[in-house]
Amino acid sequence: MGGAATILHADLDAFYASVEVRDNPALRGKPVAVGGGVVLAATYEARRFGVTAPIGGAEARRRCPNLIIVPARFDAYVEASRAVMAIFDDFTPRVEAISIDEAFLEVGGSVHLFGPPEAIARRIRERVRAEMGLPISIGVATTKHLAKIASRVAKPDGLVVVPAGEEERFLDPLPVGMVWGIGPVGEERLARYGIRTIGELRAMPQSSIVGWFGDVWGTHLWERARNDDSRAVERRGRAGSVGAQSAGDATDPERRHTTLLALADRIGGRMRRKQVAGRRVTIRIRLDDMSLLSRARVLSGPIAETTPLFRIAVELVDSLIAERAANRGITLVGISVSMLEEAPHLQMVLPLEDEAVTTSGSRSHLRARELDAAVDKARERFGRPAVSRGALLRGTPEERSPTEAMGE
DNA sequence: TCTGGGGTCCTAGGACCC
C-alpha cells in the first residue's frame, strides 16, 4: 500500500477563539466563545460545558453561565491565517489550503532539507506557537484522508503520526463519523446496518455500500474506509462559486428586497475584486419550518454587476415564494453565483473600453458597470457604509432599468 | 437545540438532441 507517510494535515485549534485569547491574555484559561447570535468557535474550556459551534448564544450561556462571549474579528483571523500559511510555505511549496484554518502539506521533497516528516511537523508546530502564539495540531500519514483523521485525533495541540503499514490498525477502531463525508445522516444510516466503526465499514463488500449510498459516494466511502486515496496535494485554484446569505425575517417584500440588494452588492464587489464573472445565479430561501428551497438560472453570458444580479435574484426569489411559499414566513435568503470565468476587464471602466462593452453588451450593461466601478472606488476611499444604493429599491424591479443585462 | 455564513459535491429527473 502506498509510499511513505509524507502528507501533513495541519489544523489550527479552536482558531477564532485562540486568536481572541492570544490578543487578550485576560481570557486565558477561561471559557470563551466567539460570535454573538450564534457561537462560531469556542475554547476547549468552553467545550467542556457543551459549548460547541453552532449553537445559539442564549443556549451557550445556559450551558456555561461563566461563558465570555466576544464578537468575531474576521480581519484578524484572515491576517493570522495568511501568516500561518506563510510558515507552511517555508517548509514546502506543496501547500493546499482547504479553509481558513487548515491545510495539507506534501513534504516528501523537503526531507533532505528539514529531516523526516515528523520532525517537520514538530518544527511547524513550534514556529506557529512561537511566532503566532497559536496552538496547531498536525496529522502525518500516507494519504490526505488519513492525515486529516490523524490531526483530529491529535487535537488539541498535538501531533499524531500514522506510519506506512499501520493504517488499518489506526483506522479500524474509530467511529465511522470520522470518515470525511459521513455526517450525522450517514452515521445514522450505517448504524441501522449495525456499522459503527471504520473497521466494520471496511469489512462490508463494495456492492453493499454502493447500494446504500449510490455509485459515486458509495465508492468514495468504500475507498476511504480502506485508506485507498490517491489524491495529490495541490495548490488550490479559485473557488467555483461566490455567494452570500442573510438569516432573519425576510417575509415582507420590501425588507426582503433590501436584503437581496445588500447581498448582490457584496457578491458583486467580491467578484469584481477577484476579477471573475459567473453564468449561473442560484437563490435560496429558508421557510419558517427550517426547510430550504432553491431556484437557479443559467444566463447566456457571465455577470459580475450588482444591478443585474440583484434584479435576477429578486425575480427568482419572488416567483419561488409566489409559487411555493405564499403566506409562509421566510427566515433566510441567499444568492450564489457559479460557473465562474475569468473577467480581467471588470474592475475599471477605461475610456477605450466603452466601445468594446457597448458592442458586446447593452448600453445599460455599461452603465451598471460604471456605477459599480464608482461605488467600489468610493468604498475603497471612505469605507463600506459610506455608499449605499437606495435608488435601486424604489419602484418595482421592472420599472428600474430598461434592459436585461444578461446575455444577448 | 430551532441554528451563521461561506463553500463543495452528489442525485434524480426533465428537456432536448441525434
Next chain:
DNA sequence: TCTGGGGTCCTAGGACCC
C-alpha cells in the same frame, strides 16, 4: 407505428465541511 439508446445541459434538493 409511439418507440431505442446515448449524451448533454439544466433545475431542484440534500448532505456535508469548516
